[in-house]
Each structure stands twice: as structure tokens, then as C-alpha cells.
Amino acid sequence: MASILVVDDEMGIRELLNEILTDEGHTVYAAESAIQARKIREQMRPDMVLLDIWMPETDGITLLKEWSKTGQLTMPVVMMSGHATIDTAVEATRIGALNFLEKPIALQKLLKTVNKALESSPKYVEPLEGKLTQTMVTGGQNAKPVPSEQPAAQPSGEYISGIAKTYFDLPLREARDLFEKAYFEHQMLIMGGSMTKISDYTGLERTHLYRKLKALGIDTSRNKGEA
Structure with missing residues (x-):
């Protein structure tokens, strides 16, 4: 189970993604604006972010740049838009976005992209069979899974x-x-x-x-x- 932040000003999109991703076993945090997304990011580091490009006041590209400059871009970010150009997608990738989803988002495309993003998340831990767990070597979006005899966290x-x-x-x-x-x-x-x-x-x-x-x-x- 991963923690996923969904940032989109459209209620229908937020609710749809929440329903799909929750059914997949993930915990979804929803934000309708960059202001809400900032608050959530200050309180936690999600395993990944689904970030809409076109939002009022502060758009997704601006928020992505902000996180990059402040050192908060420590999780994979997938941009979403129904009107973005190739140049916009390229700019988002250059800033640090991992991937891009075009709206309307197909179910299988969404799940495949989310799973791919989580593979590169330095925070997300995917359990393995037996005693080994797969922990992520820190290193941003180039993180590689390595086997470890202990889980990443050590609760009592x-x-x-x-x-x-x-x-x-x-x-x-x-x-x-x-x-x-x-x-x-x-x-x-x-x-x-x-x-x-x-x-x-x-x-x-x-x-x-x-x-x-x-x-x-x-x-x-x-x-x-x-x-």
C-alpha cells in the first residue's frame, strides 16, 4: 500500500482517482489547489504525486518548479492534463516529473504508470516473500531496489x-x-x-x-x- 497525493482542481477527477487507487489498496490524499498540496507536502512525503498541469492561481508546472527549488521534489511526480502540448510535457520532465498522463485517463494506463512510478519511489517499500523486504536506496528517481534483511522502518x-x-x-x-x-x-x-x-x-x-x-x-x- 502506497500513499498517493492527487492534485487536481476538478472534483470528478479527484473522486475518480481516489476510488480507483483506493480499490488498489493505496491511501489517497486529495488536494484541489496548489495551496492544499503544499500543506499536505509539508506534513508528509507521499510515495508519489499525480499533479494536474492546468489549475487556477498556481498551475502544476509552477508547483513542480517550487518543489524542485525547495528540495521537496523527493518523490516521483506524474503530470496530468487534457490540454497540454508536447513542449509542456517536455518542460515538466526537464524540471523533474517522471511521466505524463493525458486526460481522459485510461484505467490500465493509470495503473501501469502508478506502478512504474512507485518502483522508483525512494520511500515506498514493496514486501517480498519470506523474510526479505525490498528497500529503496536513496537517490531520487534513480533509486534501485536492494534486498535487506530488515524493513526500512524499525517500529517497536x-x-x-x-x-x-x-x-x-x-x-x-x-x-x-x-x-x-x-x-x-x-x-x-x-x-x-x-x-x-x-x-x-x-x-x-x-x-x-x-x-x-x-x-x-x-x-x-x-x-x-x-x-
Whole structure:
């Protein structure tokens, strides 16, 4: 499972990509503008980014340049557009984008491109059979997988044991739903039930956030009147 940031000003595109990538087992963070994308990037480093070129105020190329100049372009970025020229795609690649997707995006093309991008992500860890895990040698988009006897992260044994008992023995979709429910219940607790704060923190639009919470069986009735 990878963390993927989707940056697009079109709600339909964000929701479609979220649905497809979530079904593939990934965790999706959505941003409708460069401002939201910056906030999410400051809080975390996603395994990859799907970045729309044409957005109001700050376009994708400008945001890509900004991340490159500030040293935040440490994950593979795939640009998206339905109106980009070859020159635009070439410029994006020159700045540091890994690939380019033309809208409307075909399902198989999307999944193939995402999988290819994750192979080059220095942060993403793909489990292997047995005791070995595949960790990525840091080196930006030229990172190469090397076998390691230890996982990239070293959580405590108690933490791993707790997760294993809770999630690892369940089917993927069921485990993901349980994790997401626990995650959002935790966010509601620490954010005082503020949908605005949770929306800003997670990068989910309020409409999509309410829909997700409802699907997870989380009661949001007390927040209906929140401004």
C-alpha cells in the first residue's frame, strides 16, 4: 500500500482517482489547489504525486518548479492534463516529473504508470516473500531496489504485534476499512469534531469527507451545523 497525493482542481477527477487507487489498496490524499498540496507536502512525503498541469492561481508546472527549488521534489511526480502540448510535457520532465498522463485517463494506463512510478519511489517499500523486504536506496528517481534483511522502518515489537493482531490476518479491504475508521475517529477526537480542520489536515473535500465517514459508519450528525 502506497500513499498517493492527487492534485487536481476538478472534483470528478479527484473522486475518480481516489476510488480507483483506493480499490488498489493505496491511501489517497486529495488536494484541489496548489495551496492544499503544499500543506499536505509539508506534513508528509507521499510515495508519489499525480499533479494536474492546468489549475487556477498556481498551475502544476509552477508547483513542480517550487518543489524542485525547495528540495521537496523527493518523490516521483506524474503530470496530468487534457490540454497540454508536447513542449509542456517536455518542460515538466526537464524540471523533474517522471511521466505524463493525458486526460481522459485510461484505467490500465493509470495503473501501469502508478506502478512504474512507485518502483522508483525512494520511500515506498514493496514486501517480498519470506523474510526479505525490498528497500529503496536513496537517490531520487534513480533509486534501485536492494534486498535487506530488515524493513526500512524499525517500529517497536509491541507496535508491530498490535497491528498484526488487528489488521494483518484480515482481507485487505476489511483491514483498510478498519484502519481508516480508527484513523478518522482519532482525527475527530483530536480535532474536536471539526470537519473543517479534518478536511484541511487530510486533504479531503468536505463532501467527500462526509461521504467517507458515512461509509465507515462514523456518526457525523453532531457536526451538521458546523460552519
